[in-house]
Each structure stands twice: as structure tokens, then as C-alpha cells.
Amino acid sequence: MTAAAVTAARVPPDTAGRWWRGHRADTLLALVAAPAMVFLFALYLLPVGLLLQQSVEGGSLAPYEKALTDGLYVGVLFDTMLIAAYVSVACLLLGYPVAYFLTAAPAPWPTIGIVFILLPFWTSILVRTYGWMILLGRNGIINRLLLETGLISTPFPMLNNTTGVLIGMTHVLLPYMVFPIYAVMRRVDLGLLSAAEGLGAPGWQIFRRVYFPLTLPGVLAGVTLVYILSIGFFITPALLGGGKVIMIAVLIEMQVRQFLNWSFAAALSAVLLTATLLVYLVLRRLFRSDLQWS
Amino acid sequence: MLKLRWMTASVCAVLAVSTALFAAPDAFAQAEPPKPAQIVVNDSGGAMQNAMRSAFYNEFEKRYGIKVVNTSPVDLGKLQAMVKSNNIEWAVTEIGGQDAILAERSNLFEPLDLKIIDLSRYPKHLQDRKFVFPKGVYSTVMGYRSDAFKEGNRPKSWADFWDTKKFPGPRTMQNAPVDNLEFALLADGVAADKLYPIDLDRAFKKLDQIKKDVAVWWTTGAQSAQVLIDKEAVLGTAWNGRYYVLIDQGAPITIEWNQGAMKESSFGIPKGAKDAYWGQKFLALVSEAKAQGIYANIIGYPGLNLDATKFTDAKLIPFLPTSLENFPKQWWTDLAWWADNGPAVTEQWSRWMLQK
The missing domain is CATH 3.40.190.10 (Periplasmic binding protein-like II)
Incomplete structure (x- = not known):
């Protein structure tokens, strides 16, 4: 849309009338999008630019050298991306059937389902995190129930480790997976499924070759959202991981708030941003080729 | 000659008295900037904030007619961001012991005005503080x-x-x-x-x-x-x-x-704070024995004014x-x-x- 606006400036005036007839829709779109673009520029691109500038303050690349070679930061970045991947997969496996349920179930079930998904969405993350501590603890509700029924003899460790972090993060991020998929599923033409059935395709084939590929844009949007939000997670891992799970955001925060080493924090952020963009490009490529293949 | 001398003396006396009469209030007015409607004090929030509300903020509002607005949490990074961008919201901020030293070294604090803040009833080694106000232990x-x-x-x-x-x-x-x-x-x-x-x-x-x-x-x-x-x-x-x-x-x-x-917990006035004067006044209030006694009774953290124990509840003493x-069992x-x-x-x- 902005690209259209840029070309508009370069066109010589004598051909402007013809150009306008050809590009009217694009130009109008650009105008409609302009406030949002200005907003994003002022509140997102500009700050990111200033941050990147801070990372090379004094003309030295030393912060980057440290961020990219120090085993601590590279290791934690890798762990963070791995946890984000686990959470994305868990959200997809749980969220996809829920989104399908919301599309397919008769009234009033979709409404009830959406309310159930939105209610925790409106509750503070901190409150939900403490809620999980009560449920998952050594002396928590789940462990006490399992101990009393004799199913286990020692408490099952679900809190203060990676398991606790994954459960808590999946819970917080599930709506970000459900809603994009749900939005796409609602637009799928169910006639296509009937057509596939009429042509003799078994149920699994219909799902794999017709329905799932049609919902892929929603899956891509959901996975991207969840993955990117996971990478920046902060308080949930700190509380549910018992301090044993370190995410890169924790290390960046430490540099910003405790040690006032902003150039290093900026370099770490830049590395994280680049890694996230790379993952995004890979994801998009993956899903694209899938679409073409089907 | 004697008369002249007497006259000179009396003129001098009149001058001195009038100077004292007129100049003193004038100097006073110069030192006291106009009252803002409110000042912002940044603290650690939660139980600490409630205790400070009862012990310090309410008293400050009553005494000077300036509303105290609280923000939290305590954040060294935010302090640096405020001072660097010269956009300072806080008149005073609480700050942890180790962070206070870092903030002082990074030149993020206004000097304490010891003419306003009275540290004479503090332990000797704390009386000559330049930037970091010793809040408590x-x-x-x-x-x-x-x-x-x-x-x-x-x-x-x-x-x-x-x-x-x-x-x-x-x-x-x-x-x-x-x-x-x-x-x-x-x-x-x-x-x-x-x-x-x-x-x-x-x-x-x-x-x-x-x-x-x-x-x-x-x-x-x-x-x-x-x-x-x-x-x-x-x-x-x-x-x-x-x-x-x-x-x-x-x-x-x-x-x-x-x-x-x-460890010592502290307060500081961000460098360039527009309400710095009232920040000094606020710290002066915090240094008072009675206010520190009330504070300790609620939260169990004693202040450093040696007279504060007079105002502290006896049941609290084993927890201080x-x-x-x-005191002698611990180390700094x-x-x-x-x-x-x-x-x-x-x-x-x-x-x-x-x-x-």
C-alpha cells in the first residue's frame, strides 16, 4: 500500500490521469492505511531504530560479539526458541480442534465456547500464573488428588520446572491460536468438502488434502503469533519455572534494569529480533510450499 | 564626634534590623518554590506502599497541602531513562541498596539538601550523605x-x-x-x-x-x-x-x-526533578522519628533515626x-x-x- 504511494510520486504529470484510473483502488487503500502506518512508524519502527542505534553506540561491535559468541546468551536464546516451539505445537494441537468445534457446533455452543476462551484472556497473567501454582504444586490440588486416590505415591513434579512453564505458557497463549484459526475456518466453503466426499474421498483424505490446507493461513497466523509472543515471555517462566528455566527476555531485562548496560541489551534485542524474523520467514516458506503442493 | 558616632551606630542598627526584617522573608520566599498540586513518589508497591501511605504520604499531604501520587515498581532502568531524556515524573524514588550506589555513580541523583533534611539523630557514619537518603534497614x-x-x-x-x-x-x-x-x-x-x-x-x-x-x-x-x-x-x-x-x-x-x-534501603531524588525541593521536604518528613515508628509498626522494617524506637510497638521488637x-548476630x-x-x-x- 505504501509502495503504491511511493510510485505515485514518481509518475510524470502528463500520464497522471491514466495512472489514476488504473490505480484508484490502491491509492485509496494507501490513504486508508496511512494513519496506521504513521502510528506504526512512530511507535514501533522509530523506537526499534533508536534501539539498534544504541547497540552500536561508540562505534564498537563488542556487544554483538559478546551476544553471538558467549555460550550463556547463545544457549539461552536457543532454549527460548525451543520452548517457544514447544508452546506453539502444544497450542496448535489443543487449539485446532477447539477452533473446529467453535465453527461446527450448533448454537449456542460456539458462543459458550468463545466466552470460556475469552474469560481467562481478560484475567491478569499474574493471577493466572499464581492459579497454576496452586494447582500444580507439590502440595497442590492435582497432586493431592492423585496421592489420595493412590495413583501415585510421591508428588509428581509439575511446578518449578520446564513442565510447569510449558503448561502455564500454553494456557496463556491458547486464545492467540484459536481465534486466527477460527476466523479462517468460518470462511471455508463446506461445499468443497461435500464435493470431495462425492468424489469418493475417505474422511481422513478430505481433512488432509482439502480442509487442512484451506485452514493453513489461520494456522500460520496462529503459530506466528504464539511463537513470537512466547519468545518474549517473562513473568510466567520466572514464577512457574522456579528460576531454573531462563528465557532470553530475563537476561535482557537484567541488563536494562539492573546493570544499566543498554548497548548490550540493545545488541541482545537485535539478535533476538533477527532470529525471530528468520523463524518467521522459514515458517512462511514452509506453509507456502505446502499450499502449492496441495 | 560622639554624637556622630552614635548616629552612625543607630543608622547601622536600623539598617541591620530592616535588612533582617525585609531581607529574611525575601530569602525565605526565594528558597520556597510555588507549591505544585501534587508530587509523584515512586515506591516498591504492595504492602510497602500501604505502610508508606499511612506513615509518610498522608502526613505530607496534611502538612503541605500537596497531594502525593504513588507509582511502582522501583526500577533503576526507568530512572536512567527519565534522567537521560530529561522527562522526570518522580520527585522521589525508593531504590535498593546496590542500585542506589550504581545510580549515584551514574550521576542520576540530586544532592541531598542537609539544611532541609535533618540527619543529626542518625548513626554517625550516615550523617554526611551526599545523594542517597538512608531510608531503613x-x-x-x-x-x-x-x-x-x-x-x-x-x-x-x-x-x-x-x-x-x-x-x-x-x-x-x-x-x-x-x-x-x-x-x-x-x-x-x-x-x-x-x-x-x-x-x-x-x-x-x-x-x-x-x-x-x-x-x-x-x-x-x-x-x-x-x-x-x-x-x-x-x-x-x-x-x-x-x-x-x-x-x-x-x-x-x-x-x-x-x-x-x-542492607540499607534508600530514597533518592532524580537529577533534574522539577519538584526536587518538595522531594527534599518529603525526605525531611521521612527522617522524622515518629513517622519511622509508625512505618515500622505496620511493616516491620525499621528506619535509621535512633529515636524511632520510642514510637515502635513492643511486640514488634523481636522482628526488627x-x-x-x-543486631549483633548479623553482618552488613x-x-x-x-x-x-x-x-x-x-x-x-x-x-x-x-x-x-
Whole structure:
């Protein structure tokens, strides 16, 4: 849309009338999008630019050298991306059937389902995190129930480790997976499924070759959202991981708030941003080729 | 001649008196800038904020007719951002001991005006403060569930804390190297006055021994005490006030003051704050004995005005790090050492934490 606006400036005036007839829709779109673009520029691109500038303050690349070679930061970045991947997969496996349920179930079930998904969405993350501590603890509700029924003899460790972090993060991020998929599923033409059935395709084939590929844009949007939000997670891992799970955001925060080493924090952020963009490009490529293949 | 001299003298006297009469109020008016409608005081929030509201903020509002607005949490990074961008929201901010030193070194504070703030009833070594206002004392202490260990067989030292045979059960410690390295050295037999400079290798080696028994490395103050209530751990460390608030509500927790790590908590006025003058006035109020007594009665953190104990509730005395009985059992954290070595040691701490 902005690209259209840029070309508009370069066109010589004598051909402007013809150009306008050809590009009217694009130009109008650009105008409609302009406030949002200005907003994003002022509140997102500009700050990111200033941050990147801070990372090379004094003309030295030393912060980057440290961020990219120090085993601590590279290791934690890798762990963070791995946890984000686990959470994305868990959200997809749980969220996809829920989104399908919301599309397919008769009234009033979709409404009830959406309310159930939105209610925790409106509750503070901190409150939900403490809620999980009560449920998952050594002396928590789940462990006490399992101990009393004799199913286990020692408490099952679900809190203060990676398991606790994954459960808590999946819970917080599930709506970000459900809603994009749900939005796409609602637009799928169910006639296509009937057509596939009429042509003799078994149920699994219909799902794999017709329905799932049609919902892929929603899956891509959901996975991207969840993955990117996971990478920046902060308080949930700190509380549910018992301090044993370190995410890169924790290390960046430490540099910003405790040690006032902003150039290093900026370099770490830049590395994280680049890694996230790379993952995004890979994801998009993956899903694209899938679409073409089907 | 005599008459002339007398006249000169009387003229001088009249001049002097009139100067005193007119110049003094004038000077006074110059020193006192116009009152703003409100000032912002940044504090640690939660229980601390409630206590400061009752002890300091309400009194300040009553005395000067200036509303006190609170923000939280305490944030060294935000302080630097405000000062660097010259967009300062706070008149005063609370600040942790080690951070206060860093902030002073980074030139983030206005100098204290000791003509407004009276530190004459403070301990001698605190009276000549330049930038960091000494708010009070807190201590990182050992605490345990009273039902976990029988009377007569309770942990009394960091060596006991490390002794998992004699005192079995999961532990909790802060997810930071400060205090923990010192506790490890004390457990390893180092004397409290020989802790600094910290022997890092020795401390981390000792921490290796306890690592698998630490169920929770706590992040927030509230969490440190809650972990004991939830029985996630039976023995742990916390800032003394966090235990006190729960003990006061009837929680089965016992504090062991022996070898506790005392630290100073502080206030500072951000450099260039537009309400700096009223910030000084606010700190003057905080330095008063009566206000500190009220504050300690609510939260269990004593101020440093030596007269404050006159206004402190007797039932609180066993829970104060500065009480006659508790004070000599503890030692002072060397905040300057931590300000110098914090970043590198914290990195080492994270590395150690990631080792399986």
C-alpha cells in the first residue's frame, strides 16, 4: 500500500490521469492505511531504530560479539526458541480442534465456547500464573488428588520446572491460536468438502488434502503469533519455572534494569529480533510450499 | 564626634534590623518554590506502599497541602531513562541498596539538601550523605516452617541450612547471587568479617552441594514467603519483612536471625526533578522519628533515626533487624563490592544455574 504511494510520486504529470484510473483502488487503500502506518512508524519502527542505534553506540561491535559468541546468551536464546516451539505445537494441537468445534457446533455452543476462551484472556497473567501454582504444586490440588486416590505415591513434579512453564505458557497463549484459526475456518466453503466426499474421498483424505490446507493461513497466523509472543515471555517462566528455566527476555531485562548496560541489551534485542524474523520467514516458506503442493 | 558616632551606630542598627526584617522573608520566599498540586513518589508497591501511605504520604499531604501520587515498581532502568531524556515524573524514588550506589555513580541523583533534611539523630557514619537518603534497614534471613523441625533441633546457621541430612526437606533461595554467595561462604566456615572480596570459586563450589535441594529459586519478595506457606519448601531465605507480615497473620514460620545479611534501603531524588525541593521536604518528613515508628509498626522494617524506637510497638521488637538481640548476630552486605562486581557475578550465576 505504501509502495503504491511511493510510485505515485514518481509518475510524470502528463500520464497522471491514466495512472489514476488504473490505480484508484490502491491509492485509496494507501490513504486508508496511512494513519496506521504513521502510528506504526512512530511507535514501533522509530523506537526499534533508536534501539539498534544504541547497540552500536561508540562505534564498537563488542556487544554483538559478546551476544553471538558467549555460550550463556547463545544457549539461552536457543532454549527460548525451543520452548517457544514447544508452546506453539502444544497450542496448535489443543487449539485446532477447539477452533473446529467453535465453527461446527450448533448454537449456542460456539458462543459458550468463545466466552470460556475469552474469560481467562481478560484475567491478569499474574493471577493466572499464581492459579497454576496452586494447582500444580507439590502440595497442590492435582497432586493431592492423585496421592489420595493412590495413583501415585510421591508428588509428581509439575511446578518449578520446564513442565510447569510449558503448561502455564500454553494456557496463556491458547486464545492467540484459536481465534486466527477460527476466523479462517468460518470462511471455508463446506461445499468443497461435500464435493470431495462425492468424489469418493475417505474422511481422513478430505481433512488432509482439502480442509487442512484451506485452514493453513489461520494456522500460520496462529503459530506466528504464539511463537513470537512466547519468545518474549517473562513473568510466567520466572514464577512457574522456579528460576531454573531462563528465557532470553530475563537476561535482557537484567541488563536494562539492573546493570544499566543498554548497548548490550540493545545488541541482545537485535539478535533476538533477527532470529525471530528468520523463524518467521522459514515458517512462511514452509506453509507456502505446502499450499502449492496441495 | 560622639554624637556622630552614635548616629552612625543607630543608622547601622536600623539598617541591620530592616535588612533582617525585609531581607529574611525575601530569602525565605526565594528558597520556597510555588507549591505544585501534587508530587509523584515512586515506591516498591504492595504492602510497602500501604505502610508508606499511612506513615509518610498522608502526613505530607496534611502538612503541605500537596497531594502525593504513588507509582511502582522501583526500577533503576526507568530512572536512567527519565534522567537521560530529561522527562522526570518522580520527585522521589525508593531504590535498593546496590542500585542506589550504581545510580549515584551514574550521576542520576540530586544532592541531598542537609539544611532541609535533618540527619543529626542518625548513626554517625550516615550523617554526611551526599545523594542517597538512608531510608531503613532490612535483612535477608533464614526462615523455616515451624512444623518441619522439632524444638531443640532447628537450623541455627548457614552450615545447618546446607546440612540436608540433619535438616531434610526442600529449600528456597533467591534467584540472584547476592546474599547466596555470602551464605555459602559462611556455611563453608568463612568468618563474617572475612567475606569480602568474595572467593567466587569457593562460594560456587559450596553452592553446588545444595543446588539439587533448592526446589524454588524465588524471584519476587511475595513468592519467597509464599513458597513456605504452600509447602513447596520447608526452609528458605527471604527479606525479614516478608516473613513478618505472614507471621503476624498467624503463619507457622520461624525466623532465624543468626548470620542474616543486613542492607540499607534508600530514597533518592532524580537529577533534574522539577519538584526536587518538595522531594527534599518529603525526605525531611521521612527522617522524622515518629513517622519511622509508625512505618515500622505496620511493616516491620525499621528506619535509621535512633529515636524511632520510642514510637515502635513492643511486640514488634523481636522482628526488627536492629533490635538489641538481633543486631549483633548479623553482618552488613558490602554494597560497593556488589556494585563493582554485580554484572560479571550475575552472569556467572546464570551460567551456574544452567549447568545440569
